[in-house]
Structure formats: C-alpha cells, structure tokens
Amino acid sequence: MASTCESDPIDDVVCTTQAFAGLQVKVSLQNGNLPNPSGVTVIARDDNYSETLKEIGIVHTDFVGAYERKGTYIITVSKNGYKTYTSNSIVVKADRCHVSTEQINVVLQPE
Known part of the structure; x- marks a missing residue:
C-alpha cells in the first residue's frame, strides 16, 4: 500500500503507511439477527463522490470505506425486504x- 502521508521534519511528525477507513458501518436487523452480507448494500456519498463500502470481519456485519478521505457523508443502507436507511x-x-474513523450502527426495519 502506498504511503498515505510523509514525515514532517520540522515538527518531527512521523506518519504510518497504514490506510485508515473514514467510515465503519455496523448493520443488524430489527429482530437482532445479523444480516446476510450478500444482500446488504452500504453506499457513502459526499457531494459528487460515491463509494460502495466493503464488508469486513468474521460475521460480515461491518462495512468500511472512504479510506483516507475526509468529508461530509450521507450513508444509505439497503437490503431486500427491509426499509432503506x-x-x-x-x-x-x-x-x-x-x-x-467515524463508526455508526444501523438497525434495518422490515418493510
């Protein structure tokens, strides 16, 4: 992965080359069950920028994206049979x- 920033010799700030997600969205269903990730879509929008967040983790309920991208986002979460959040x-x-990283929890409601 490419370096995300450089060291600043004036202030002795040393940055890592690790990329951090700007957004992490945890999705669950109203009944407390974890959703099947193949049916969940999480989209982040910041003006003309749009990104479909990627699922991570063992139980696949966390979605991340907007790596090293600051901004003001609107998150949309959708799954068949549930109201879009x-x-x-x-x-x-x-x-x-x-x-x-900004973390949010989303509980999808049945239609």
Missing part, C-alpha cells in the same frame, strides 16, 4: 496523517 450528515475529519 439514510443517515444524517456524518463528518469524517483528518489530522496531519490520517482520517479519524
């Missing part, structure tokens, strides 16, 4: 090296 604005901030 749309978030309020989520602001992802960054320091000199990396973004700070």
